[in-house]
Amino acid sequence: MQRWNSWGEAGHDYPLPEHALHYLADLIGPGYPLEEVLLETVSTKVAESRLANHSLVNKDPEVRVCYARGHSFADWLAKKSGQIEMVPDGVAFPESRDDILQLLEWAEQMDCNLIPYGGGTSVVGHINPQAGARPTLTVSMSRLSQLLALDKESLLATFGAGTTGPQVEAQLQAHGFTLGHFPQSFEYSTLGGWVATRSSGQQSLGYGRIETLFAGGRLETFQGSYYLRPFPAESAGPDLKECVLGSEGRLGILSEVIVNISRLPRFEAFYGLFFPDWQAGIAACQQALQQRIPLSMLRLSAPEETETFLRLSDKQNAIRWLEKLLVMRGAKAGRCQLLVGVSGEKAQCHHAWKQLRRISRFYGGVNTGQLIGQQWQRHRYRNPYLRETLWQAGYGVDTVETATQWLHIDSLRQAMEQALRSALHDDAEQVHVFTHISHCYAQGASLYTTFVFRLGETYDITLARWQKLKAAVMQAIVTHGGTVSHHHGVGVDHRTFLPSTKDEQQLKAISALCQHFDPNARLCAHNLLPPNFDILLTTTGPTASDDLSHVLKDTTDVVA
Numbered sequence: 001m002q003r004w005n006s007w008g009e010a011g012h013d014y015p016l017p018e019h020a021l022h023y024l025a026d027l028i029g030p031g032y033p034l035e036e037v038l039l040e041t042v043s044t045k046v047a048e049s050r051l052a053n054h055s056l057v058n059k060d061p062e063v064r065v066c067y068a069r070g071h072s073f074a075d076w077l078a079k080k081s082g083q084i085e086m087v088p089d090g091v092a093f094p095e096s097r098d099d100i101l102q103l104l105e106w107a108e109q110m111d112c113n114l115i116p117y118g119g120g121t122s123v124v125g126h127i128n129p130q131a132g133a134r135p136t137l138t139v140s141m142s143r144l145s146q147l148l149a150l151d152k153e154s155l156l157a158t159f160g161a162g163t164t165g166p167q168v169e170a171q172l173q174a175h176g177f178t179l180g181h182f183p184q185s186f187e188y189s190t191l192g193g194w195v196a197t198r199s200s201g202q203q204s205l206g207y208g209r210i211e212t213l214f215a216g217g218r219l220e221t222f223q224g225s226y227y228l229r230p231f232p233a234e235s236a237g238p239d240l241k242e243c244v245l246g247s248e249g250r251l252g253i254l255s256e257v258i259v260n261i262s263r264l265p266r267f268e269a270f271y272g273l274f275f276p277d278w279q280a281g282i283a284a285c286q287q288a289l290q291q292r293i294p295l296s297m298l299r300l301s302a303p304e305e306t307e308t309f310l311r312l313s314d315k316q317n318a319i320r321w322l323e324k325l326l327v328m329r330g331a332k333a334g335r336c337q338l339l340v341g342v343s344g345e346k347a348q349c350h351h352a353w354k355q356l357r358r359i360s361r362f363y364g365g366v367n368t369g370q371l372i373g374q375q376w377q378r379h380r381y382r383n384p385y386l387r388e389t390l391w392q393a394g395y396g397v398d399t400v401e402t403a404t405q406w407l408h409i410d411s412l413r414q415a416m417e418q419a420l421r422s423a424l425h426d427d428a429e430q431v432h433v434f435t436h437i438s439h440c441y442a443q444g445a446s447l448y449t450t451f452v453f454r455l456g457e458t459y460d461i462t463l464a465r466w467q468k469l470k471a472a473v474m475q476a477i478v479t480h481g482g483t484v485s486h487h488h489g490v491g492v493d494h495r496t497f498l499p500s501t502k503d504e505q506q507l508k509a510i511s512a513l514c515q516h517f518d519p520n521a522r523l524c525a526h527n528l529l530p531p532n533f534d535i536l537l538t539t540t541g542p543t544a545s546d547d548l549s550h551v552l553k554d555t556t557d558v559v560a
């Protein structure tokens with residue numbers, strides 16, 4: 001059974017070896033765990049539902065609690081402490097498009113808000129009900145998880161939007177196909193959620209981000225049902241599919257998603273390389289991308305992350321041998337690990353790997369073969385479980401991600417890491433920070449930074465620590481040329497910073513689009529736009545002459 005206040009299936013634990021915990025204690029001090037509240041206890045405190053009965057809606061307090069929060073660090077604190085301010089008034093489980101249309105109609109009658117819920121793996125507050133006069137109905141897509149159509153000739157598959165990663169792959173692989181979308185939340189996140197958040201998978205370099213994979217589908221809205229046809233390409237004016245991508249539940253509920261699929265690769269391998277330093281690793285990645293070498297993954301760890309992985313490994317004997325080899329070959333302190341993936345026809349993969357090795361040699365890279373790559377592949381979804389392991393040891397872990405041009409990669413990384421390392425100086429607390437590049441493009445890459453800190457003596461102190469860390473790093477991102485998000489989305493947690501990425505005219509256009517599809521602001525109105533932005537437009541009407549500068553000033557004040 002899925003854990004209600006943490007990641008993963010109950011009983012699936014990944015303990016860290018003793019030496020790994022000592023390493024962490026040496027870096028930031030010993031951790032002290034916080035006591036957790038039981039689901040039964042939280043459920044007894046839930047307020048009465050404000051919704052009438054409906055055959056599709058479950059109002060059981062325990063179910064409502066389980067659907068109340070996602071997986072941001074603040075969400076975890078809320079669940080583990082039991083201080084969940086808002087829970088949905090009910091959770092609906094539609095089984096068909098008709099059920100969804102019925103729920104939209106009922107929401108108007110009940111005057112309630114709706115939250116489409118995929119896997120609930122959001123890390124930016126997307127699916128958290130907000131306080132307000134209207135009741136909230138969360139719409140779980142979990143029963144819409146079937147492969148509905150497979151066009152083997154055109155490589156198109158139609159799924160219920162609530163299909164999770166493993167369900168997508170199992171149903172496709174049974175026919176010899178794959179989607180190739182493997183976010184780290186793969187186990188629980190869904191097709192609808194991926195589209196609504198502009199998700200990116202670990203092998204996006206080969207298969208593409210969800211933008212490339214999303215071919216069409218059906219969107220159920222307060223303005224009716226839309227069928228987004230899966231043409232291979234078209235020149236027929238603006239494409240509504242583009243608007244649905246990243247809409248974060250604000251336009252409607254995706255009931256079906258059509259995706260571009262691939263034949264299962266005949267060959268796939270992951271290799272490990274080590275570069276003497278970060279600059280060499282970056283230059284090699286940049287070259288590989290700009291020469292269009294057909295790889296399926298490039299993941300470059302900065303020195304602190306490389307060192308952390310080596311230190312935390314439970315195969316210390318093998319690591320000692322590896323270190324000897326690396327030192328002999330010139331990759332000493334400051335070295336960076338690069339993971340390389342190739343997928344496809346064997347000859348094509350061998351050729352791509354050969355081309356990459358040629359670039360790597362030029363930059364002093366040391367080839368360590370497939371061993372590290374195989375380890376990574378075996379444990380590719382394990383990191384989220386380690387969040388719980390570290391929590392139990394008294395440490396908080398969170399990640400932030402962004403993207404920028406190659407020109408700014410280095411300065412942005414330094415700014416993010418520095419902001420995190422110094423954020424808790426006033427509390428006399430150390431923060432362990434490390435970064436990797438997780439998705440590469442010819443023009444730039446995404447940076448993914450992890451920070452580990454000690455839990456406070458209470459939940460409130462811990463939350464305050466996390467808030468300081470998050471604010472400091474977001475500030476660093478937007479002032480050093482990063483986007484608010486490369487793949488986690490905006491939600492509630494990043495919306496204040498959106499004006500740094502999109503200007504006033506763009507925000508107005510997005511707001512007008514949301515109002516067109518959802519005139520009464522029932523669908524996830526908390527997501528995406530800066531606070532008060534919609535309210536202002538609703539009261540004055542979205543005209544081009546609206547002066548929103550004071551709203552934007554409020555939000556940019558936080559940014560500046």
Ligand SMILES: Cc1cc2nc3c(=O)[nH]c(=O)nc-3n(C[C@H](O)[C@H](O)[C@H](O)COP(=O)(O)OP(=O)(O)OC[C@H]3O[C@@H](n4cnc5c(N)ncnc54)[C@H](O)[C@@H]3O)c2cc1C
Nearest residue numbers: 118119120121122183184185190192193199200248249254
């Ligand atoms: C441990 C962990 C690792 C992660 N790793 C990655 C990663 O590698 N790559 C990545 O991209 N993200 C990652 N994420 C973030 C998260 O998994 C993604 O944002 C994912 O796309 C969310 O999918 P979901 O089905 O869980 O959506 P939810 O969290 O349920 O919802 C997210 C948003 O999408 C909307 N939505 C969901 N379904 C529908 C629908 N059918 N119609 C309309 N709107 C809908 C919701 O209303 C909400 O606004 C990670 C999260 C965690 C906790």
